[in-house]
Amino acid sequence: MSEMQLSPKMLEDVQAAISAHDPAASDDVITVQYLAALQGMMLAQMSMPQAQREDIASQLADFTRHVLSEMSRPPAPPPQQEAFGIWKPGKS
Numbered sequence: 001m002s003e004m005q006l007s008p009k010m011l012e013d014v015q016a017a018i019s020a021h022d023p024a025a026s027d028d029v030i031t032v033q034y035l036a037a038l039q040g041m042m043l044a045q046m047s048m049p050q051a052q053r054e055d056i057a058s059q060l061a062d063f064t065r066h067v068l069s070e071m072s073r074p075p076a077p078p079p080q081q082e083a084f085g086i087w088k089p090g091k092s
Contacts, residue, residue: 018025018034025031039060043053 014035015025015028015031018031022030022034025034040057043057046053
């Protein structure tokens with residue numbers, strides 16, 4: 001599987017598409033509910049055994065928690081640089 005290409009633009013486009021369908025989806029929680037429902041709807045339409053669809057749903061829930069954890073981390077501080085300049089006593 002190739003690496004996923006997530007971007008703020010992609011998120012904005014998806015949110016806009018859902019909001020165009022239902023103006024109440026301007027609320028982010030409602031948008032997330034739509035995304036979860038669409039995921040379930042897509043899985044239900046796949047031609048595979050129910051147990052396999054449920055396994056995929058479970059894996060997707062784990063993946064969602066992983067992405068949430070990764071995206072919620074504070075950004076790493078910039079690497080420290082060596083100080084430079086000339087210090088003279090009594091001068092600030």
